[in-house]
Amino acid sequence: MAVTGEVYNTGLLKRIFQYVKPYRAVFIWSVILTILLAVISPVRPFLIKYTLDHYILAGKYAGLVNMTMLMVFMLILQTLIQYNHTLLTNTLGQSVIRDLRINVFNHITKLRLKFFDQTPIGQLITRTVSDLETIADIFSEGLISMIGDSLQVVVIVGVMLYTDWELSIVVLLPIPLLIMATRKFQKAIKIAFQEIRNEVSNLNTFLQEHITGVSIVQYFARERQEYKKFYAINKRYRDANIRSNWYYSIFFPVVELISAMSLGLLIWYGAKSILAKPLDVTPGTITQFIMYLGMVFTPIRQLADKFNTLQMGMVGAERVFKVLDTKDTTPNDGHQKPKALAGNIEFKNVWLAYNEDQYVLKDLTFEVKAGETVALVGATGAGKSSTINILNRFYEIAKGKITVDGIDINDFDIDYLRSHIATVLQDVFLFSDTILNNITLNNSNITIEEVVDAAKKIGANEFIERLPGGYQYNVMERGATLSAGQAQLISFIRALVHNPAILVLDEATSSVDTETELLIQKAIDNLMEGRTSIVIAHRLSTIQKANQIIVLDKGEIKEKGTHQELLKLDGYYKKLYDLQFSSKGIAKV
Numbered sequence: 001m002a003v004t005g006e007v008y009n010t011g012l013l014k015r016i017f018q019y020v021k022p023y024r025a026v027f028i029w030s031v032i033l034t035i036l037l038a039v040i041s042p043v044r045p046f047l048i049k050y051t052l053d054h055y056i057l058a059g060k061y062a063g064l065v066n067m068t069m070l071m072v073f074m075l076i077l078q079t080l081i082q083y084n085h086t087l088l089t090n091t092l093g094q095s096v097i098r099d100l101r102i103n104v105f106n107h108i109t110k111l112r113l114k115f116f117d118q119t120p121i122g123q124l125i126t127r128t129v130s131d132l133e134t135i136a137d138i139f140s141e142g143l144i145s146m147i148g149d150s151l152q153v154v155v156i157v158g159v160m161l162y163t164d165w166e167l168s169i170v171v172l173l174p175i176p177l178l179i180m181a182t183r184k185f186q187k188a189i190k191i192a193f194q195e196i197r198n199e200v201s202n203l204n205t206f207l208q209e210h211i212t213g214v215s216i217v218q219y220f221a222r223e224r225q226e227y228k229k230f231y232a233i234n235k236r237y238r239d240a241n242i243r244s245n246w247y248y249s250i251f252f253p254v255v256e257l258i259s260a261m262s263l264g265l266l267i268w269y270g271a272k273s274i275l276a277k278p279l280d281v282t283p284g285t286i287t288q289f290i291m292y293l294g295m296v297f298t299p300i301r302q303l304a305d306k307f308n309t310l311q312m313g314m315v316g317a318e319r320v321f322k323v324l325d326t327k328d329t330t331p332n333d334g335h336q337k338p339k340a341l342a343g344n345i346e347f348k349n350v351w352l353a354y355n356e357d358q359y360v361l362k363d364l365t366f367e368v369k370a371g372e373t374v375a376l377v378g379a380t381g382a383g384k385s386s387t388i389n390i391l392n393r394f395y396e397i398a399k400g401k402i403t404v405d406g407i408d409i410n411d412f413d414i415d416y417l418r419s420h421i422a423t424v425l426q427d428v429f430l431f432s433d434t435i436l437n438n439i440t441l442n443n444s445n446i447t448i449e450e451v452v453d454a455a456k457k458i459g460a461n462e463f464i465e466r467l468p469g470g471y472q473y474n475v476m477e478r479g480a481t482l483s484a485g486q487a488q489l490i491s492f493i494r495a496l497v498h499n500p501a502i503l504v505l506d507e508a509t510s511s512v513d514t515e516t517e518l519l520i521q522k523a524i525d526n527l528m529e530g531r532t533s534i535v536i537a538h539r540l541s542t543i544q545k546a547n548q549i550i551v552l553d554k555g556e557i558k559e560k561g562t563h564q565e566l567l568k569l570d571g572y573y574k575k576l577y578d579l580q581f582s583s584k585g586i587a588k589v
C-alpha cells in the first residue's frame with residue numbers, strides 16, 4: 001500500500017478507521033462540531049457588517065449594545081464548540097493509536113526470532129512510537145480538521161457570492177494562484193517529510209545500538225569514531241528538517257502576497273463601487289469581505305500543511321501496517337495441552353535451514369528419555385543453539401519431526417509447549433524491574449514464598465537479602481546493578497520457579513567466576529532432578545555426568561555416548577577433551 005503524492009490511499013484510510021469503530025460516538029460528535037464550526041464562522045462578520053451599516057453609521061446606540069452582546073454570545077459559543085472539538089479529536093486520535101500500539105507490540109512479541117535477526121530494533125521502536133504518533137495527527141490535525149476547513153471555505157465563499165457576487169469574483173481572482181502554489185508546496189513538503197521520517201528511523205537505530213553497546217565503544221576507545229558517525233547521521237536529519245523549513249519559508253510569504261493582492265483588489269473595487277453605487281456597496285460590506293478574506297485564505301494556507309500532516313500520518317500508517325502484515329510468525333495450530341509432560345524428547349531426521357538450502361542442522365536423530373540429561377558439545381557454529389531453538393519452535397524445521405512424549409511439537413499449543421520448557425542462557429537478560437518480577441515475570445500464580453524457597457535451593461537467597469529492598473531491589477536495565485554471576489543465579493531461580501518438565505542450559509556457567517560456578521554446579525542437581533535436561537557447554541567438566549553426550553560438527557551428529565564411551569572412541573570428543581585438559585597440563589578426570 002503506497003501513499004501517493006496526489007491522493008491518499010483510501011484502502012489504507014479504511015483500515016485505520018477500523019480502529020475508530022469502538023469510538024464511533026466520539027467520531028460522530030467530532031464531525032457534528034466540525035460542521036457547526038463551519039456554519040457559525042461566517043456569522044460574526046455578518047453581524048459586524050449589519051452593526052456598522054444599521055447602528056454605528058446611523059448613530060443608534062441601543063442597537064449597538066444589543067448587537068455587541070449578541071456578538072459576545074456568538075464568540076463564547078464558538079469558543080466552547082472549538083474547545084470540545086479539539087478535545088474530542090485529540091481524544092479520538094490518542095485512543096486509536098493506543099489500541100494500534102497495543103496491537104503492534106502484541107504482534108511484534110509473536111514474531112519469529114528470524115525476523116529480529118534481519119530487522120534493526122531501532123526501526124521497530126520508530127514504528128511503535130513516532131510513526132504511530134503521526135497517525136494520531138490524522139484525527140487531531142489532519143482529516144477531520146481538513147473537512148472542517150474545506151467546509152468553512154465553501155460556506156464563506158457561498159455567503160460572499162450571495163452578498164455581492166461581482167465583488168466576490170474580483171477579490172477571489174488570485175485564488176487559482178494560491179491553489180497552484182499549494183499544490184507545488186504539497187508535493188515538495190511530502191518528499192521532505194519522508195526524508196525526515198527515514199532519518200528519524202536511522203537515528204533511532206544508531207542510538208539504540210550504540211547506547212546498548214556503549215561498553216564496547218569505551219573498551220576500545222572508539223568514542224571519537226562513533227561520534228563522527230553520529231555527527232553524519234544527525235547532519236542528514238538536520239538537513240532534511242532544513243529543507244522542509246525552506247519550503248515553508250517560501251510558501252507562507254507567497255500566500256501572504258496573494259492574500260495582499262486579494263485585499264488590494266477588494267479595497268480598489270470596493271471603494272470604486274461605494275463611490276459609484278453607495279446604496280449597493282456599503283462600508284459594512286467592505287469590512288465584512290475583509291474578514292471573510294482572512295477566513296478563506298487562512299484555511300486554504302492551513303489545508304496545505306494539514307494535507308501533508310494527513311499524508312505523513314498515512315506514510316506512518318503504511319509503515320506500521322507493514323509490521324502488522326508481517327506473516328513471519330510461528331503458526332499456532334496445535335491444540336494439545338496434556339495435564340502433564342513427562343519430558344520424552346525425540347528428534348527424527350531433523351533438518352534446519354535459516355536460508356533456503358543452506359542447512360545448519362542435517363539429519364539429526366536422537367532421543368532423550370524423561371528425567372535424563374543430554375549434553376550437546378561441539379565447536380562454535382556446530383548447531384548446538386539451533387537444536388534447542390527448534391525445540392521451542394523459535395525456528396521451523398525444513399524436514400523431519402520432533403516429538404515430546406510422542407506428540408509432534410507442531411500439535412502442541414505453542415504457549416503450552418514453551419511454558420513447559422525453561423531455558424537458562426549464557427547471556428542473561430534482566431528487565432529494568434525488581435528481582436521478584438524478573439524471577440516471576442509477573443506471573444501472579446507464583447508466590448513470594450515459592451521464589452524464596454527456589455532461591456535457597458539455588459543458593460542465592462543470601463546475596464538477594466543483602467541487597468537494599470531484598471527481592472524488591474530494582475536491577476535496572478539489563479541487570480546493570482548486578483554482577484554477571486548474580487544475574488546468572490537470578491536466571492536459575494527463574495527457571496526453577498516455573499517448574500518446567502524440560503530444562504535447557506545454554507552455556508549457563510560460562511560467564512561466571514569459579515566460586516559462583518561451584519555454587520551453581522551444586523544447585524544444578526536440584527534444578528535437574530526429575531526433569532529432562534539438555535545442556536550445552538564448552539566446559540566438558542560440567543557435563544561428564546550426562547546420560548548421553550552428542551557431539552555436533554557443522555550441523556551433523558558425529559558421535560553419541562557417555563563421557564567414558566566417547567573417550568574410548570578416540571574421535572571428535574576425545575580431541576575436544578584433550579584440547580581443554582591435556583594441553584593445559586590439567587589432570588584428566
